[in-house]
Amino acid sequence: MEVTRRDLFKGSAALVVAASASRVALAANDPLPSWNDSPSKKAIVDFVHATTDRVSPKFVPEPERIATFDQDGTLWVEQPMYSQVVYCFDQVPAVVKAKPELANVEPFKTVLTGDRAAIAKLSVPELLKVLAATLTGMSVDQFEADTNKWLKEARDPRWKRKFTDLTYAPMLEVLTFMRSNGYKTYIVTGGGQDFVRQYAEKTYGIPPEQVVGTAGGTTFGYDKTGRPFLTKDPKLLLNDNNAGKPEGIHMMIGRRPFAAFGNSTGDRQMLEYTKAGNGERLAMLLLHDDAEREYAYGPAQGLPDSKVGTFTQALYDEATARGWLVISMKNDWKRILS
Amino acid sequence: MEVTRRDLFKGSAALVVAASASRVALAANDPLPSWNDSPSKKAIVDFVHATTDRVSPKFVPEPERIATFDQDGTLWVEQPMYSQVVYCFDQVPAVVKAKPELANVEPFKTVLTGDRAAIAKLSVPELLKVLAATLTGMSVDQFEADTNKWLKEARDPRWKRKFTDLTYAPMLEVLTFMRSNGYKTYIVTGGGQDFVRQYAEKTYGIPPEQVVGTAGGTTFGYDKTGRPFLTKDPKLLLNDNNAGKPEGIHMMIGRRPFAAFGNSTGDRQMLEYTKAGNGERLAMLLLHDDAEREYAYGPAQGLPDSKVGTFTQALYDEATARGWLVISMKNDWKRILS
Numbered sequence: 001m002e003v004t005r006r007d008l009f010k011g012s013a014a015l016v017v018a019a020s021a022s023r024v025a026l027a028a029n030d031p032l033p034s035w036n037d038s039p040s041k042k043a044i045v046d047f048v049h050a051t052t053d054r055v056s057p058k059f060v061p062e063p064e065r066i067a068t069f070d071q072d073g074t075l076w077v078e079q080p081m082y083s084q085v086v087y088c089f090d091q092v093p094a095v096v097k098a099k100p101e102l103a104n105v106e107p108f109k110t111v112l113t114g115d116r117a118a119i120a121k122l123s124v125p126e127l128l129k130v131l132a133a134t135l136t137g138m139s140v141d142q143f144e145a146d147t148n149k150w151l152k153e154a155r156d157p158r159w160k161r162k163f164t165d166l167t168y169a170p171m172l173e174v175l176t177f178m179r180s181n182g183y184k185t186y187i188v189t190g191g192g193q194d195f196v197r198q199y200a201e202k203t204y205g206i207p208p209e210q211v212v213g214t215a216g217g218t219t220f221g222y223d224k225t226g227r228p229f230l231t232k233d234p235k236l237l238l239n240d241n242n243a244g245k246p247e248g249i250h251m252m253i254g255r256r257p258f259a260a261f262g263n264s265t266g267d268r269q270m271l272e273y274t275k276a277g278n279g280e281r282l283a284m285l286l287l288h289d290d291a292e293r294e295y296a297y298g299p300a301q302g303l304p305d306s307k308v309g310t311f312t313q314a315l316y317d318e319a320t321a322r323g324w325l326v327i328s329m330k331n332d333w334k335r336i337l338s
Numbered sequence: 339m340e341v342t343r344r345d346l347f348k349g350s351a352a353l354v355v356a357a358s359a360s361r362v363a364l365a366a367n368d369p370l371p372s373w374n375d376s377p378s379k380k381a382i383v384d385f386v387h388a389t390t391d392r393v394s395p396k397f398v399p400e401p402e403r404i405a406t407f408d409q410d411g412t413l414w415v416e417q418p419m420y421s422q423v424v425y426c427f428d429q430v431p432a433v434v435k436a437k438p439e440l441a442n443v444e445p446f447k448t449v450l451t452g453d454r455a456a457i458a459k460l461s462v463p464e465l466l467k468v469l470a471a472t473l474t475g476m477s478v479d480q481f482e483a484d485t486n487k488w489l490k491e492a493r494d495p496r497w498k499r500k501f502t503d504l505t506y507a508p509m510l511e512v513l514t515f516m517r518s519n520g521y522k523t524y525i526v527t528g529g530g531q532d533f534v535r536q537y538a539e540k541t542y543g544i545p546p547e548q549v550v551g552t553a554g555g556t557t558f559g560y561d562k563t564g565r566p567f568l569t570k571d572p573k574l575l576l577n578d579n580n581a582g583k584p585e586g587i588h589m590m591i592g593r594r595p596f597a598a599f600g601n602s603t604g605d606r607q608m609l610e611y612t613k614a615g616n617g618e619r620l621a622m623l624l625l626h627d628d629a630e631r632e633y634a635y636g637p638a639q640g641l642p643d644s645k646v647g648t649f650t651q652a653l654y655d656e657a658t659a660r661g662w663l664v665i666s667m668k669n670d671w672k673r674i675l676s
Contacts (some may be wrong), residue, residue: 025431063539063545066547126627140588142589193589193592194592196594198531201401207401207593208591208592208593209522209547209590209591209592209593211405211592213587217585217589218585218589219585220584220585220587220607220611227614228584228607228610228611228614229614230584230585230588230611237575237576238575243558245556246558246566246568247555247556247557247558247568250478250568250573251531251553251555252547252554252590253546253547254531254532254535254547254549255545255546255547257419266623269566272566273558273566273568276565276566276567306459
């Protein structure tokens, strides 16, 4: 059994050493078994060791170990449409049932037809109307019940699996590896904070309080029996995309991350902000370049922009210039889905 | 053999085992030694035992154990003026030095005179001008440097001690007791989130990400060298008082607390929201009724309303009607300050 310098700081008690040794042995086996032995994998492992080894000049005290992960396209599949948008479309019939006058009003009329080509052509303001009608106006408890019902029943169109099953095995390993080394893992998503919090704990081991996302306000009030409750209202408090990501991190966490993972231009500022901190920082972008096992998309590969998880050439160039790692799904990952 | 606190952290074989045993013994002896043996103390201890004992019908799984604490007047002294307001007044000379044209503009002119009676008469809009000028417009890094300098140098008028020394020993014991039983402790304050985060970890053992407070937005940008940074701007995102407390808890934590502690009408909705949850919940209000050792104030005692930490008769009546515990500083606490 080899004992590293790190073990020395874990205490000399026989039990403590035994526990450490077994943890190290496990880690020695391979903390990231779904990754090929590539520079990307090595960079992650080296970063974690460098920042958690007490004698390393790059050591980071445990309370400061914050790692942030974009969700859509970074932790789970985002194509052909963000899951939350699918949820919103799926809720439209119930919304129209409650307010029948909407049946002949756009964009609800088009959504009700189920005509995918027509739905895909909805404008942003029309889309926002659908989001507002399906994500706000109800109590927080009602929203929780609705989303959990949907998460159990809905299936994605390609794999016919629950959306929460479409997570990337290699990324779940990164989450576990970082947490087992004292990192607090956060989701920092452009998706709805309230939506992602419904499943983040079960799906990623990330508790609700470590989910930062696009968030509307709520309004406190009392029901007829005098019981207080919160209603979701349409006022936007945090648009957690682009510059909103570092702004949201400051608001919700108050510490700069030491590691950040993303996959699109919406993550650019989060990665810049992370890397601008002192000491060792890790920034990674996931490139969707595996058309066979998942999807391949984005201008950085000369492919059409699907408008979902846009990876531009400019982002690719910035990653190269600033030393961010670009993960190739095709080359770096042995397997994709969990 | 006597085991000191330092030994707990040394990590050598015998001591780790001995220390764990002694910690249990210490807890068994008395987790709240600064509290008199009163119904309030018993209620806290009973609540923690009932919710953390696996065989109790009131057991709460560890991830759900959230306890929220108001700060001003609940964890530290709030009289004669909130510390953060003192900070803002103390910053005015520096603000005027940077913008000399403000010297003859109200309310800065009055603040510069140092005339306490005149300053006390400033209107709310004037006060907000002082807050905006001293809490926004600078980078997050600059604000951090300014507040930390002030926290080191400033002294309160009565005890001539640093403001961060004016914490309540009995409440620090509650924080430690709850954390040692798997509770995640949060500050939920009307004070500025960015301000309180500067000292919460050292002062209370509460990390920045567990401080929820009144919060303005920030704006992401780049300095001349291209380095990204955040500027504090005056846009209010969360007014963490009254109904804003449960709204802020939903936004920042996403789980309903099992225990909540406050001392004024600003905490009412947080306590209502906490108690409205299923299962065993604890709500407590601290009554400042010890004029000799600290302060006595508030209409609930027939005393003048100091406008800082208002405890009305209506709040007292609600506490009685809903079974919230009212802690008497005078009768329940052996000592006050840490």
